Amino acid sequence: xxxxxxxxxxxxxxxxxxxxxxxxxxxxxxxxxxxxxxxxxxxxxxxxxxxxxxxxxxxxxxxxxxxxxxxxxxxxxxxxxxxxxxxxxxxxxxxxxxxxxxxxxxxxxxxxxxxxxxxxxxxxxxxxxxxxxxxxxxxxxxxxxxxxxxxxxxxxxxxxxxxxxxxxxxxxxxxxxxxxxxxxxxxxxxxxxxxxxxxxxxxxxxxxxxxxxxxxxxxxxxxxxxxxxxxxxxxxxxxxxxxxxxxx
Amino acid sequence: xxxxxxxxxxxxxxxxxxxxxxxxxxxxxxxxxxxxxxxxxxxxxxxxxxxxxxxxxxxxxxxxxxxxxxxxxxxxxxxxxxxxxxxxxxxxxxxxxxxxxxxxxxxxxxxxxxxxxxxxxxxxxxxxxxxxxxxxxxxxxxxxxxxxxxxxxxxxxxxxxxxxxxxxxxxxxxxxxxxxxxxxxxxxxxxxxxxxxxxxxxxxxxxxxxxxxxxxxxxxxxxxxxxxxxxxxxxxxxxxxxxxxxxx
DNA sequence: TATATTTCAACTGTCGACAATCGACGGTTT
DNA sequence: AAACCGTCGATTGTCGACAGTTGAAATATA
Numbered sequence: 001x002x003x004x005x006x007x008x009x010x011x012x013x014x015x016x017x018x019x020x021x022x023x024x025x026x027x028x029x030x031x032x033x034x035x036x037x038x039x040x041x042x043x044x045x046x047x048x049x050x051x052x053x054x055x056x057x058x059x060x061x062x063x064x065x066x067x068x069x070x071x072x073x074x075x076x077x078x079x080x081x082x083x084x085x086x087x088x089x090x091x092x093x094x095x096x097x098x099x100x101x102x103x104x105x106x107x108x109x110x111x112x113x114x115x116x117x118x119x120x121x122x123x124x125x126x127x128x129x130x131x132x133x134x135x136x137x138x139x140x141x142x143x144x145x146x147x148x149x150x151x152x153x154x155x156x157x158x159x160x161x162x163x164x165x166x167x168x169x170x171x172x173x174x175x176x177x178x179x180x181x182x183x184x185x186x187x188x189x190x191x192x193x194x195x196x197x198x199x200x201x202x203x204x205x206x207x208x209x210x211x212x213x214x215x216x217x218x219x220x221x222x223x224x225x226x227x228x229x230x231x232x233x234x235x236x237x238x239x240x241x242x243x244x245x246x247x248x
Numbered sequence: 249x250x251x252x253x254x255x256x257x258x259x260x261x262x263x264x265x266x267x268x269x270x271x272x273x274x275x276x277x278x279x280x281x282x283x284x285x286x287x288x289x290x291x292x293x294x295x296x297x298x299x300x301x302x303x304x305x306x307x308x309x310x311x312x313x314x315x316x317x318x319x320x321x322x323x324x325x326x327x328x329x330x331x332x333x334x335x336x337x338x339x340x341x342x343x344x345x346x347x348x349x350x351x352x353x354x355x356x357x358x359x360x361x362x363x364x365x366x367x368x369x370x371x372x373x374x375x376x377x378x379x380x381x382x383x384x385x386x387x388x389x390x391x392x393x394x395x396x397x398x399x400x401x402x403x404x405x406x407x408x409x410x411x412x413x414x415x416x417x418x419x420x421x422x423x424x425x426x427x428x429x430x431x432x433x434x435x436x437x438x439x440x441x442x443x444x445x446x447x448x449x450x451x452x453x454x455x456x457x458x459x460x461x462x463x464x465x466x467x468x469x470x471x472x473x474x475x476x477x478x479x480x481x482x483x484x485x486x487x488x489x490x491x492x493x494x495x496x
Numbered sequence: 497t498a499t500a501t502t503t504c505a506a507c508t509g510t511c512g513a514c515a516a517t518c519g520a521c522g523g524t525t526t
Numbered sequence: 527a528a529a530c531c532g533t534c535g536a537t538t539g540t541c542g543a544c545a546g547t548t549g550a551a552a553t554a555t556a
Binding site for chain 4: 497498499500501502503504505506507508509510511512513514515516517518519520521522523524525526
């Protein structure tokens with residue numbers, strides 16, 4: 001049973017009086033995540049402010065919050081845009097993800113309890129189940145959840161925060177595609193060796209398997225990007241003016 | 249003689265219309281870097297705006313830019329503050345730095361040319377020279393420059409950007425101390441094994457040496473932090489109200 | 497003297513407004 | 527027909543203002 005009486009511990013999280021700027025940032029984040037805003041789209045502060053029913057100041061502040069995360073770019077005197085990748089940059093994001101996750105996973109291995117390992121394994125099992133049920137949308141979500149758990153177990157909140165930022169960017173890309181793998185069970189299967197390595201407490205193998213897993217994912221995404229499915233800035237979708245805008 | 253007629257090549261660099269927000273961010277960054285603003289300090293947008301001779305809107309936008317980098321924290325209805333570390337967080341920053349630099353250095357090893365290696369070696373030589381001349385301030389700057397070169401050679405601009413962000417935070421800490429090592433030549437010496445490993449193209453040794461080097465630095469900083477030299481939030485320096493502010 | 501209450505100036509979050517600038521459009525020239 | 531140019535509406539960057547809070551000094555209370 002849990003404690004009945006209020007102890008010295010804090011019982012409630014301080015509910016923070018969220019300022020509009022952060023709420024705007026969250027809102028835009030969601031919109032990017034579910035594809036309402038697509039990479040390359042212009043985000044006119046005046047328009048957004050009107051839609052949200054607030055003034056432009058907090059909207060601009062919210063967009064600035066996203067700017068240094070790399071999700072939004074501002075071209076001075078031209079406005080804010082949802083950041084749009086080229087193939088090289090996509091590679092860099094995946095490289096960074098590999099960097100962070102390998103480091104976190106390595107730390108996780110020495111920090112995690114048997115219960116943690118069970119939770120990770122259960123998560124992979126969930127991925128398998130979702131694959132057989134054909135719930136690909138939910139599978140993508142739970143895939144991210146697995147990798148997030150790994151980062152969390154690494155114990156560095158800073159790295160976890162960066163993972164979350166990158167995850168938001170990748171979700172933006174995935175929202176455009178809808179489905180990443182032709183074979184949904186492939187997602188699940190490629191997680192098994194990672195669990196095995198963790199169970200064996202074999203650092204080198206963990207690094208190797210995780211690296212391979214991530215590079216697999218990278219190849220899938222980059223290929224889709226090259227074929228145009230992930231690329232919002234397909235030349236034929238752009239007016240001449242918009243193209244010049246992106247080029248400068 | 250140069251060409252007389254304009255050719256197809258570009259003749260002018262695009263002069264970028266720097267908006268005030270980013271300039272404010274740079275300004276605050278500098279102030280944090282050289283110790284004019286210390287961790288924990290309040291940054292009142294109204295005051296800053298008056299000092300800079302501009303209005304509050306771009307100041308707030310600039311601070312928001314720094315907020316998601318973690319350098320500035322905003323407590324709603326209370327204002328902006330220069331982020332102040334506890335020991336745990338300092339450890340996390342160094343852990344992240346290790347993560348990024350090891351990854352970048354590993355990539356750098358396979359990408360760099362002999363000329364790049366010479367430049368790195370020359371930079372370490374510079375560190376030695378500065379040590380004998382007793383130029384500790386400049387040595388810290390050039391120390392960062394060395395590690396930045398390493399990250400740059402890694403070829404991932406995303407990682408380089410993160411390094412720059414972290415570097416800004418660490419400079420903030422170092423500005424408080426003034427001098428990190430009791431023996432300035434120690435800074436220089438601890439770089440030698442890294443060059444050796446690079447020269448030998450030995451990945452494992454590079455990782456090992458670099459990790460040790462960074463953990464060395466971490467120990468120095470954390471120790472100074474614990475003794476209070478680096479800690480701006482020393483209890484005796486804070487009013488009761490300020491303490492409560494930090495605690496919540 | 498120490499603690500609780502009130503007062504008050506300073507600051508924050510947000511808004512609406514204005515001038516400067518940008519991209520688009522249409523007319524003009526080669 | 528293509529390139530150029532100037533105009534126009536739309537949008538941006540910035541500003542000053544206002545109401546609501548906040549922290550701290552001033553005052554009252556024990």
